[in-house]
Amino acid sequence: MRSLFARHEFVLLGVIVLELLLFHFLGRRFFDGSNVSNIFRHSVEIGLLALAMTPVILTGGIDLSVGSMMGLCAVCFGMLVKEAGMSPLVAGILSVGIGTLGGGLNAFLIARMKLPPLIVTLGTFSLFRGLAEALTEGSKSYSGFSKSFLALGNSDLAGIPMQLWIFLPVAVGIGLLVHRTTIGRSFRAIGYSPEGSRYAGIPVERNLSLAYILAGAVAGLAAVIFVARLGEARANAGIGYELLAITAVVLGGTSIFGGSGTVCGTFLGYLAVAILNNGLKRITAYDIFERPISSVSNEMSGMLTGLLLLVALAAVPVGKAISARRSRSKT
Numbered sequence: 001m002r003s004l005f006a007r008h009e010f011v012l013l014g015v016i017v018l019e020l021l022l023f024h025f026l027g028r029r030f031f032d033g034s035n036v037s038n039i040f041r042h043s044v045e046i047g048l049l050a051l052a053m054t055p056v057i058l059t060g061g062i063d064l065s066v067g068s069m070m071g072l073c074a075v076c077f078g079m080l081v082k083e084a085g086m087s088p089l090v091a092g093i094l095s096v097g098i099g100t101l102g103g104g105l106n107a108f109l110i111a112r113m114k115l116p117p118l119i120v121t122l123g124t125f126s127l128f129r130g131l132a133e134a135l136t137e138g139s140k141s142y143s144g145f146s147k148s149f150l151a152l153g154n155s156d157l158a159g160i161p162m163q164l165w166i167f168l169p170v171a172v173g174i175g176l177l178v179h180r181t182t183i184g185r186s187f188r189a190i191g192y193s194p195e196g197s198r199y200a201g202i203p204v205e206r207n208l209s210l211a212y213i214l215a216g217a218v219a220g221l222a223a224v225i226f227v228a229r230l231g232e233a234r235a236n237a238g239i240g241y242e243l244l245a246i247t248a249v250v251l252g253g254t255s256i257f258g259g260s261g262t263v264c265g266t267f268l269g270y271l272a273v274a275i276l277n278n279g280l281k282r283i284t285a286y287d288i289f290e291r292p293i294s295s296v297s298n299e300m301s302g303m304l305t306g307l308l309l310l311v312a313l314a315a316v317p318v319g320k321a322i323s324a325r326r327s328r329s330k331t
Contacts, residue, residue: 053245059187067238070241
């Protein structure tokens with residue numbers, strides 16, 4: 001029981017419960033059915049990116065390009081539908097394929113060329129966003145999509161937002177991949193020691209490539225859902241989403257150095273960020289700096305998310321220091 005309460009996921013679950021109680025008492029109609037749906041409806045893209053980022057970070061890598069890839073895939077989707085006359089289904093499949101190719105570029109440079117993931121994805125971060133801006137000439141956007149496609153981002157099925165019917169299978173699939181397959185377990189081994197993994201017979205380059213290709217494919221899927229929700233495909237889609245996704249993963253207990261972490265923890269980290277972003281918008285009866293909290297919710301959300309992230313990062317060395325002290329006191 002003591003080890004259960006000490007688990008990072010259990011502590012994070014307590015943070016989520018605290019958020020729910022806080023926004024219930026301070027916010028306006030926070031637990032209304034429509035608002036609960038909006039928590040997921042407006043954040044599923046971040047959740048998808050966080051899930052896909054988990055295998056990448058488990059390997060000790062990072063992918064700063066997923067937000068820019070979202071923007072590029074969103075623009076490509078709009079062009080395929082409005083200029084090439086394709087159906088949203090075919091255009092969506094091709095957009096996921098474009099994301100897969102972008103992830104493949106990252107995979108080739110990182111796994112095959114042995115370049116640092118931070119530098120590579122920082123470069124493709126600018127490359128993908130620049131391509132999206134070039135395709136739209138900096139200001140062009142695509143709209144006027146069919147009602148059946150827009151229903152994907154704005155309707156419910158059995159009282160559940162349509163996006164969740166896509167998000168949940170992806171979450172289960174990535175969870176099974178990470179925790180129930182040999183490839184998934186190899187992600188942790190690579191994060192602990194790439195060279196040791198090679199000596200153990202693990203195909204490091206292949207499995208490392210898979211993590212980045214998966215991240216690109218999921219970014220393409222998130223782009224399609226984003227366009228369906230907003231009804232518009234534009235180059236600035238996904239700006240800042242890569243940082244929110246990384247925050248959710250690290251907040252969920254995945255080590256930024258690789259080797260340890262769970263998909264369940266990432267899901268809880270995503271929930272904590274999504275609830276925080278939504279809940280602050282519901283607080284209208286209280287002011288801060290002589291302004292309603294709801295009017296500065298974006299700024300406060302960024303600050304509080306950063307604070308949560310710093311606390312989560314600091315908890316690791318603090319926990320190790322406490323454990324080491326206890327072991328010394330026993331001896």
